[in-house]
Amino acid sequence: MARGVMPRRPGKSGKQEGLRRAGSRVPLKAARPDTKSALGFSAGRARPALSKAEGAPVSTSKPKASDKKYNPVAAERVSEILKRLDATYPDVTCALHHNSAWELLVATILSAQCTDVRVNMTTPELFRKYPRMEDFAALKPEQLEPDIRSTGFFRNKSKSVVGAARKILADFGGQVPDEMDKLLTIPGVARKTANVVLGTWFKKNDGVVVDTHVTRISRRLELSKSEDAPKIEQDLMKVIPRQNWILFAHQIIWHGRKLCIARKPKCVECPLENLCHAGDKTWSTVETHKNAK
Ligand code: SF4
Numbered sequence: 001m002a003r004g005v006m007p008r009r010p011g012k013s014g015k016q017e018g019l020r021r022a023g024s025r026v027p028l029k030a031a032r033p034d035t036k037s038a039l040g041f042s043a044g045r046a047r048p049a050l051s052k053a054e055g056a057p058v059s060t061s062k063p064k065a066s067d068k069k070y071n072p073v074a075a076e077r078v079s080e081i082l083k084r085l086d087a088t089y090p091d092v093t094c095a096l097h098h099n100s101a102w103e104l105l106v107a108t109i110l111s112a113q114c115t116d117v118r119v120n121m122t123t124p125e126l127f128r129k130y131p132r133m134e135d136f137a138a139l140k141p142e143q144l145e146p147d148i149r150s151t152g153f154f155r156n157k158s159k160s161v162v163g164a165a166r167k168i169l170a171d172f173g174g175q176v177p178d179e180m181d182k183l184l185t186i187p188g189v190a191r192k193t194a195n196v197v198l199g200t201w202f203k204k205n206d207g208v209v210v211d212t213h214v215t216r217i218s219r220r221l222e223l224s225k226s227e228d229a230p231k232i233e234q235d236l237m238k239v240i241p242r243q244n245w246i247l248f249a250h251q252i253i254w255h256g257r258k259l260c261i262a263r264k265p266k267c268v269e270c271p272l273e274n275l276c277h278a279g280d281k282t283w284s285t286v287e288t289h290k291n292a293k
Contacts (some may be wrong), residue, residue, distance in 0.1 A: 008260070072292075074241045077275060081221065083245055084271045089251040094200040097123060101176035101201045102133050105186075108193045109160050112152040122151055133174055136165035137279030160188025178202040189234060199246035208236045209249035213256025220260065221280035222292045 071077070095116040098104035103123065110119045126147050128137050136144070141158035148154050148161070164186045168176060176197065177183055183194035192211055198204040208214070212231040214236075218224045224235035240248050257267045267273050267283040274285050280293040 015123065021073055035215060045174075072277075074240075076222070078239050081272060081275055082240070082248065084275075085248070085251040085255065088271045089254050091248075092251065092254045093252045094196060095253075096120065097199075099127075100151075101197055102199050103127060105176055105189070105193065105197050106136075106161055109164065109188045109195045110148055110151045112157070113153055118151055122148060133165045136162055153217075157188070163187030164238075172274070178204060180206045191230060191246075193235075195200060195249070199249070199264065203246070205242055205245040208233050208245045209253070211253060214249055214254045215259050216262060217252050217256055220280070220292055221272065222289065223277055225291070234281075241272050 005205060029280065033262075037143045058252065082161070089224050094104070096104060096107040096111060097120045100108050106126070107119050107123050110122065129147065130139070139162050141155070141162045144158040144162060145154045148157055151157060167186050168174060171185070172182065178188075178198065180191075180194050180198065183189050184191070191207060192209055195207045195209040198206050210218075210233045213228070215232055217231060218232050218236060219227070223239055224232040226235060236243070236248075255272075259270050264282055265278075266278070267276070267281045273281075276284075278287055279288050279290040279291040281288055
């Protein structure tokens with residue numbers, strides 16, 4: 001071997017070899033329609049090169065005239081996204097365990113900046129100890145803090161839960177209201193929590209739940225350019241048919257947990273892959289858009 005010439009080392013993860021094998025399976029073409037223009041992909045397009053650093057594909061193609069027609073919120077593209085989400089996540093619902101609107105409201109308040117798994121570990125003992133809304137209302141927030149400490153931000157959450165119990169007892173006869181305007185007057189309840197309660201418990205599609213997963217994936221799929229949850233919700237309400245609002249949010253949340261995770265999304269396994277142009281994809285058969293992430 002000539003001096004200074006090193007043999008090529010295999011990737012540490014083996015990902016590159018795996019990707020090449022995946023590329024030879026032609027799974028996407030077989031599984032997906034050969035649709036162009038507004039959908040933003042062509043099943044027959046050549047695969048892009050893999051980047052050296054990540055083993056991830058990068059686009060080497062120049063913009064095409066047909067790309068001018070690409071509209072990420074075209075009805076045809078959105079409909080295809082919904083169709084594939086339905087096929088992949090047909091029966092998903094809220095992962096927070098609950099037996100009443102009140103329990104769901106409390107669980108949703110506790111889920112801020114916390115995993116649903118952690119909340120589900122906390123709430124059984126919480127509702128065993130304080131079975132009625134009145135039990136929470138009778139507490140000082142400091143008394144509740146030890147019971148919900150493991151969910152994080154426990155001081156604010158304690159104030160919200162105790163305040164919510166007092167407000168619902170005082171103004172709504174002890175019944176969690178089923179109207180957005182009224183829910184928004186309850187301490188600790190913003191549109192996300194209100195949408196969870198309205199959609200999951202009351203089956204009312206007044207809005208779209210926008211949590212961290214919906215925020216990230218809406219941007220990756222170019223259904224919204226905003227980073228602001230209220231604006232993202234407005235954008236989604238314009239492009240997603242109203243009858244889909246509840247299920248769409250559940251599906252996207254599950255998609256965010258299973259495949260479209262924040263770091264290193266599993267694009268090679270994703271049913272939306274050739275509709276997605278996210279700039280932080282880990283594998284792609286279509287051009288990526290650097291602002292979509
Ligand atoms: S292709 Fe990747 S980035 Fe796009 S939605 Fe699927 S997992 Fe997320």
